[in-house]
Amino acid sequence: MAPRASRLTRRRIDPARVLDSLSDPGAGALVLFLGTVRDTGEAGAVEGMEYEAYGEMAERALARVEERVRRLWPGVKGVRVVHRVGRLAVGDVSVAVAVSAPHRAEAFEACRDAIETIKEEATIWKRERTPDGRSVWVEGRSLERRRRRRA
Amino acid sequence: MVSVAIRVKVLYFAQAREAAGTGKEEVSLSEGSRVSDLVAASGKAHPGLQAMSRVVRLAVNAEVSGEGRVLEEGDTVAFLPPVAGG
Numbered sequence: 001m002a003p004r005a006s007r008l009t010r011r012r013i014d015p016a017r018v019l020d021s022l023s024d025p026g027a028g029a030l031v032l033f034l035g036t037v038r039d040t041g042e043a044g045a046v047e048g049m050e051y052e053a054y055g056e057m058a059e060r061a062l063a064r065v066e067e068r069v070r071r072l073w074p075g076v077k078g079v080r081v082v083h084r085v086g087r088l089a090v091g092d093v094s095v096a097v098a099v100s101a102p103h104r105a106e107a108f109e110a111c112r113d114a115i116e117t118i119k120e121e122a123t124i125w126k127r128e129r130t131p132d133g134r135s136v137w138v139e140g141r142s143l144e145r146r147r148r149r150r151a
Numbered sequence: 152m153v154s155v156a157i158r159v160k161v162l163y164f165a166q167a168r169e170a171a172g173t174g175k176e177e178v179s180l181s182e183g184s185r186v187s188d189l190v191a192a193s194g195k196a197h198p199g200l201q202a203m204s205r206v207v208r209l210a211v212n213a214e215v216s217g218e219g220r221v222l223e224e225g226d227t228v229a230f231l232p233p234v235a236g237g
Contacts, residue, residue, distance in 0.1 A: 124236030
Protein backbone atom coordinates (compact mmCIF):
# COMPACT_ATOMS: atom_id res chain seq x y z
CA MET A 1 0.00 0.00 0.00
CA ALA A 2 1.28 3.47 -0.82
CA PRO A 3 2.31 5.46 2.22
CA ARG A 4 -0.18 8.18 3.00
CA ALA A 5 -0.29 11.29 5.06
CA SER A 6 -0.60 10.88 8.80
CA ARG A 7 -4.11 11.15 10.20
CA LEU A 8 -2.91 12.96 13.30
CA THR A 9 -1.36 16.36 12.85
CA ARG A 10 -0.02 19.30 14.80
CA ARG A 11 -0.61 21.58 11.83
CA ARG A 12 -3.70 23.54 10.92
CA ILE A 13 -6.22 21.38 9.05
CA ASP A 14 -6.98 22.73 5.60
CA PRO A 15 -10.48 21.53 4.59
CA ALA A 16 -9.78 22.19 0.91
CA ARG A 17 -6.88 19.77 0.97
CA VAL A 18 -8.96 17.15 2.73
CA LEU A 19 -11.58 17.46 -0.01
CA ASP A 20 -9.01 17.36 -2.80
CA SER A 21 -7.94 13.89 -1.75
CA LEU A 22 -11.49 12.64 -2.28
CA SER A 23 -12.47 13.79 -5.71
CA ASP A 24 -13.78 10.83 -7.69
CA PRO A 25 -15.69 10.78 -10.96
CA GLY A 26 -18.05 8.16 -9.53
CA ALA A 27 -19.04 10.36 -6.60
CA GLY A 28 -22.31 12.25 -6.68
CA ALA A 29 -22.00 13.38 -3.08
CA LEU A 30 -19.19 14.61 -0.93
CA VAL A 31 -19.88 15.20 2.76
CA LEU A 32 -17.41 17.09 4.93
CA PHE A 33 -17.68 17.31 8.70
CA LEU A 34 -15.50 19.76 10.59
CA GLY A 35 -15.26 19.81 14.36
CA THR A 36 -14.33 23.27 15.62
CA VAL A 37 -13.33 24.72 18.97
CA ARG A 38 -16.29 26.38 20.65
CA ASP A 39 -16.10 29.46 22.88
CA THR A 40 -18.06 27.91 25.72
CA GLY A 41 -17.59 24.61 27.49
CA GLU A 42 -18.12 22.69 30.68
CA ALA A 43 -16.44 25.38 32.75
CA GLY A 44 -18.00 28.38 31.04
CA ALA A 45 -16.08 30.65 28.70
CA VAL A 46 -13.33 28.96 26.71
CA GLU A 47 -10.33 30.63 25.15
CA GLY A 48 -8.94 27.60 23.44
CA MET A 49 -8.41 23.89 23.67
CA GLU A 50 -5.39 21.66 24.16
CA TYR A 51 -5.47 18.26 22.53
CA GLU A 52 -3.15 15.41 23.33
CA ALA A 53 -3.03 11.90 21.93
CA TYR A 54 -1.41 8.54 22.36
CA GLY A 55 -0.15 8.96 18.84
CA GLU A 56 0.64 5.41 17.83
CA MET A 57 -2.69 4.14 19.08
CA ALA A 58 -4.72 7.08 17.80
CA GLU A 59 -3.27 6.69 14.31
CA ARG A 60 -4.37 3.07 14.31
CA ALA A 61 -7.84 3.98 15.56
CA LEU A 62 -8.26 6.62 12.86
CA ALA A 63 -7.10 4.19 10.19
CA ARG A 64 -9.63 1.66 11.52
CA VAL A 65 -12.38 4.27 11.26
CA GLU A 66 -11.66 4.59 7.55
CA GLU A 67 -11.59 0.81 7.15
CA ARG A 68 -14.89 0.53 9.00
CA VAL A 69 -16.55 3.03 6.66
CA ARG A 70 -15.32 1.13 3.63
CA ARG A 71 -16.58 -2.13 5.09
CA LEU A 72 -20.02 -0.91 6.16
CA TRP A 73 -20.63 1.24 3.08
CA PRO A 74 -18.98 -0.62 0.22
CA GLY A 75 -20.24 1.97 -2.25
CA VAL A 76 -18.19 4.73 -0.65
CA LYS A 77 -15.59 6.08 -3.05
CA GLY A 78 -13.32 7.83 -0.63
CA VAL A 79 -12.96 8.48 3.08
CA ARG A 80 -10.45 10.61 4.92
CA VAL A 81 -10.15 11.51 8.59
CA VAL A 82 -7.68 13.97 10.09
CA HIS A 83 -7.42 14.96 13.74
CA ARG A 84 -5.37 17.79 15.13
CA VAL A 85 -3.39 17.84 18.37
CA GLY A 86 -1.71 20.65 20.26
CA ARG A 87 -2.96 24.11 21.22
CA LEU A 88 -6.01 25.29 19.31
CA ALA A 89 -7.86 28.60 19.43
CA VAL A 90 -11.62 29.17 19.29
CA GLY A 91 -12.80 28.51 15.74
CA ASP A 92 -9.88 26.26 14.82
CA VAL A 93 -10.70 22.97 13.15
CA SER A 94 -9.93 20.06 15.48
CA VAL A 95 -11.12 17.23 13.28
CA ALA A 96 -12.15 16.72 9.68
CA VAL A 97 -14.06 13.79 8.20
CA ALA A 98 -14.80 13.64 4.50
CA VAL A 99 -16.68 10.94 2.62
CA SER A 100 -17.49 10.71 -1.05
CA ALA A 101 -20.07 8.30 -2.42
CA PRO A 102 -22.33 7.89 -5.44
CA HIS A 103 -25.33 9.20 -3.44
CA ARG A 104 -25.84 11.54 -0.50
CA ALA A 105 -27.57 9.09 1.86
CA GLU A 106 -24.57 6.83 2.31
CA ALA A 107 -22.16 9.76 2.34
CA PHE A 108 -24.05 11.41 5.23
CA GLU A 109 -24.47 8.13 7.12
CA ALA A 110 -20.86 7.11 6.74
CA CYS A 111 -19.58 10.53 7.75
CA ARG A 112 -21.76 10.54 10.87
CA ASP A 113 -20.62 7.04 11.79
CA ALA A 114 -16.99 8.00 11.33
CA ILE A 115 -17.05 11.01 13.64
CA GLU A 116 -18.98 9.10 16.33
CA THR A 117 -16.50 6.24 16.14
CA ILE A 118 -13.56 8.63 16.39
CA LYS A 119 -15.04 10.08 19.58
CA GLU A 120 -15.47 6.61 21.07
CA GLU A 121 -12.24 4.96 20.04
CA ALA A 122 -9.42 7.38 19.31
CA THR A 123 -7.02 7.81 22.21
CA ILE A 124 -7.25 11.59 22.22
CA TRP A 125 -7.92 13.91 25.15
CA LYS A 126 -8.61 17.61 25.42
CA ARG A 127 -8.79 20.33 27.99
CA GLU A 128 -10.32 23.73 27.84
CA ARG A 129 -8.31 26.85 28.56
CA THR A 130 -10.40 29.42 30.37
CA PRO A 131 -9.81 33.20 30.27
CA ASP A 132 -8.73 33.13 33.93
CA GLY A 133 -5.95 30.69 33.14
CA ARG A 134 -7.46 27.42 34.29
CA SER A 135 -7.29 24.14 32.41
CA VAL A 136 -10.30 21.87 32.57
CA TRP A 137 -10.32 18.34 31.15
CA VAL A 138 -13.30 17.60 28.98
CA GLU A 139 -15.18 14.62 30.32
CA GLY A 140 -14.67 11.68 27.99
CA ARG A 141 -16.01 8.21 27.39
CA SER A 142 -14.30 5.08 28.63
CA LEU A 143 -12.85 2.99 25.85
CA GLU A 144 -14.83 -0.16 25.34
CA ARG A 145 -13.00 -3.28 26.39
CA ARG A 146 -14.60 -5.05 23.51
CA ARG A 147 -16.25 -3.39 20.61
CA ARG A 148 -19.97 -3.60 21.06
CA ARG A 149 -21.05 -1.48 18.12
CA ARG A 150 -21.72 -3.32 14.93
CA ALA A 151 -18.42 -4.16 13.38
CA MET B 152 13.40 -20.32 43.25
CA VAL B 153 15.07 -17.36 41.66
CA SER B 154 12.73 -14.51 40.93
CA VAL B 155 13.40 -12.97 37.54
CA ALA B 156 12.50 -9.35 36.98
CA ILE B 157 11.09 -7.86 33.81
CA ARG B 158 11.03 -4.21 32.91
CA VAL B 159 8.07 -2.57 31.25
CA LYS B 160 7.58 0.95 29.99
CA VAL B 161 4.53 2.71 31.36
CA LEU B 162 2.77 5.64 29.68
CA TYR B 163 0.28 7.91 31.43
CA PHE B 164 -2.02 10.18 29.45
CA ALA B 165 -4.17 13.20 30.27
CA GLN B 166 -5.65 13.00 33.80
CA ALA B 167 -3.59 9.87 34.48
CA ARG B 168 -0.42 11.77 33.57
CA GLU B 169 -1.32 14.50 36.03
CA ALA B 170 -2.18 11.98 38.73
CA ALA B 171 1.09 10.13 38.20
CA GLY B 172 3.11 13.32 37.97
CA THR B 173 4.88 11.94 34.91
CA GLY B 174 4.07 10.89 31.38
CA LYS B 175 6.26 7.82 31.37
CA GLU B 176 8.41 5.66 33.53
CA GLU B 177 9.98 2.24 33.68
CA VAL B 178 8.76 -0.29 36.18
CA SER B 179 10.29 -3.57 37.30
CA LEU B 180 7.98 -6.47 37.97
CA SER B 181 8.54 -10.10 38.73
CA GLU B 182 8.27 -12.46 35.82
CA GLY B 183 4.75 -13.63 35.16
CA SER B 184 3.23 -10.38 36.37
CA ARG B 185 -0.05 -9.37 34.84
CA VAL B 186 -1.42 -6.00 33.81
CA SER B 187 -3.34 -5.99 37.08
CA ASP B 188 -0.06 -6.27 39.01
CA LEU B 189 1.30 -3.25 37.21
CA VAL B 190 -1.90 -1.31 37.91
CA ALA B 191 -1.50 -2.15 41.59
CA ALA B 192 2.16 -1.10 41.58
CA SER B 193 1.41 2.16 39.79
CA GLY B 194 -1.46 2.90 42.13
CA LYS B 195 0.81 2.36 45.09
CA ALA B 196 3.53 4.60 43.65
CA HIS B 197 1.03 7.24 42.55
CA PRO B 198 -2.04 7.10 44.82
CA GLY B 199 -3.88 9.66 42.68
CA LEU B 200 -4.32 6.98 40.04
CA GLN B 201 -6.44 4.83 42.32
CA ALA B 202 -9.41 7.21 42.18
CA MET B 203 -9.67 6.82 38.43
CA SER B 204 -9.12 3.08 38.22
CA ARG B 205 -12.74 2.37 37.35
CA VAL B 206 -12.75 4.46 34.20
CA VAL B 207 -9.15 4.04 33.06
CA ARG B 208 -8.50 1.42 30.39
CA LEU B 209 -5.15 -0.22 29.83
CA ALA B 210 -3.32 -0.83 26.60
CA VAL B 211 -0.39 -3.15 26.02
CA ASN B 212 1.77 -2.28 23.03
CA ALA B 213 -0.86 0.15 21.76
CA GLU B 214 -3.79 -2.30 21.85
CA VAL B 215 -6.50 -2.23 24.51
CA SER B 216 -5.90 -5.09 26.91
CA GLY B 217 -7.64 -6.81 29.78
CA GLU B 218 -5.90 -6.75 33.15
CA GLY B 219 -5.28 -10.49 33.10
CA ARG B 220 -2.71 -10.34 30.35
CA VAL B 221 0.76 -11.52 31.34
CA LEU B 222 3.41 -8.89 30.68
CA GLU B 223 6.69 -9.51 28.97
CA GLU B 224 10.04 -7.80 29.07
CA GLY B 225 9.93 -4.61 27.04
CA ASP B 226 6.15 -4.29 26.86
CA THR B 227 4.65 -0.82 26.85
CA VAL B 228 1.61 -0.38 29.06
CA ALA B 229 -0.54 2.73 28.75
CA PHE B 230 -3.07 4.22 31.17
CA LEU B 231 -5.93 5.60 29.11
CA PRO B 232 -8.53 7.81 30.79
CA PRO B 233 -11.93 8.20 29.08
CA VAL B 234 -11.23 9.58 25.64
CA ALA B 235 -12.50 12.91 24.36
CA GLY B 236 -11.45 13.35 20.77
CA GLY B 237 -13.38 15.32 18.21
